[in-house]
Amino acid sequence: MSTTKFDIMDPSLVEDPFGRYGELREQEPVSPIVYPGVDAVIWLVTRHEDVKAVLNDPRLVRDRRSVPGMEGPSITDQMIETYGLPEEYRDYFEGMVIMDGKNHARLRTLVTPSFTVRRVNxxxxRVARILDKILENVAGREQFDLIEDVAFPLAGNVVCDLIGVEESDWPRFHRWIHDFNVGDPSLLVTCVPEMVEYTKALIARRRAEPGDDMISRMIRTSDDDGGRLTDTEMVNMVLLLIHAGHNPTAHFVANAVLAFLDNPDQLELLRAEPELVPNAVREMLRVGGSVHLVAPMYATEDVEIAGVRVRQGEAVxxxxxxxxxxxxxxxxxxRIDLRRETGPGDGHVAFGHGPHYCLGAALAKMTGEVVFDRLIVKEQGLALAVPRETLRRQQMPGAYQLLSLPVRL
Structure with a gap:
């Protein structure tokens, strides 16, 4: 085993994550890494088989407090202190993402009905109409930013609509999510309380006037089942889905469009055979999924992964x-291949695997299919509006996102 830690902020990951990760995967499939601001031991797992195994291993948990002997402040404690957030909002940061076992399964079971393939389809x-309205807003422009003008409003509006946020309030959530993602403490101390209080009020309105939306179904399920889902848990779920529904989907759309423009043979194939759209979404998620790393998991006991011993308390x-x-x-x-055969299921792990498999996967795939049909297949003039070499990406731990994608139709 190498004593050199792999730097997860290595600039070479920005333009060629497949190639750089590939070198690491072949040389050291379970490697110690350097992660910004973290002194603890973290192991990076890179082989497909090993990734699926660790994501499904009950000995690895999201909540470090479940590990015997672990001390020190939790991630929530650190956020509260670093950003100066009011103490009363602590409970709204500990949702499903860091839950394990029965608690995680209970919450997931109560919200899954809103995200079944049938319900999503x-x-x-509605998703097609949302996209058409957005495209009407950019029609006639010489060029526009696919990310800012199309992908972000589409992703945000779709998830807000599903959850039950009134259309007139969609722009407010866009602003809150933007302010949250910037990471500026002066913005966080405002946007977090505003999101929480708005969502609490929305739950109260939906309890009085239920509709065909996720919040109404959560309320019915909770009330019919003896109140197993608290209002705080419902607020956590809404905030998690609003946040997760913006960035990953928006940047996947941008990555996919750029990949099609970089591979004109596959672009022409899809236009010639639009029935390949579901396959195209699956293949583009494999090569263009916008989440590169999952949240750290902690070993509750010594675990061996691909011949490497991960000690109790270390992160994976x-x-x-x-x-x-x-x-x-x-x-x-x-190689991007829209005819690639990957067997049953996703094949890829862009949505993760195991108990924490992305709850919104069906929604993301359906949204991708609508985008591919409307923007890739039907918009024959879609093209980059700037030289390819001028595109830039922002590097963050586990994500390498295009800053903008100027296009024309």
Missing amino acids: ERRE MAALAAANGDPRRFPEPQ
Whole structure:
């Protein structure tokens, strides 16, 4: 085993994550890493088979407080202190993402009905109308930013609509999510309380006037089942889904569009055979999924992963981008192939795996299908509006996002 830690902020990851992760995967499939602001031992797992195994291993948990002997402030404690957030909002930071076992399964079971494939597909026409309205707003422009003007409003509006946020309030959530993502403490101390208080009021309105939305279904399920889902848990769920529904979907759309423009043979294939749209979404999620790393998991006991001993209390992170480029699972992984056969299920792990498999996966896939049909297949003039080499990406731990994507129709 190498004594050199892999730097997760290595600039080479920005432009070629498949290639750089590939080198690490072949040289040291379970590698110690340097993670910004963290002194603890963290192991990065990069092979497809190993990634699926660790994401499904009950000995690895999201909540470090479940590990015997672990001390020190939790991530929530650190956020409260670092950003100066009011103490009364502590409970709204500990949702499903860091839950494990029965508590996680209970919450997931209560909200899953809103995200079944059938329920999601019932909203396909609504998503298409949302996208058409957004495209009307950019029609006639010489160029526009696909991320800012299309992908972000689409992703945000779709998830707000599903949850039950009134259309007139969608822009407010866009602003709150923007302010939250910036990470500026002066913005966080304002946007977090505003989101929480708005959501609490929305739950109260939906309890009085239920509709065909996720919040109404959560309330019915909770009330019919003896109040198993508290209002705080419902607020946590709404905030989690609003946040998770913005960035990953928006940047996947941008990554996919750029990948099509970089691979005109596959672009023409899709336009010639639009029935390949579901396959195209799956393949583009494999190569263009916007979440490269999952949240750290902590070993509750000594665990062996691919011959490496991970000691109790040490952290493990699964590299989804590395797993999706593993030639053991995907022949010629760097080649985009809309006809690629991957067997049952997703094939890729862009949505994770195991108990924490992305709750909104069906919604993200359906949204991708609508975008591919409306923007890739039907908009024959779609093209970059700037030279390809001028595009820039922002590097963050576990994500390498395009700053903008100027296009024209």
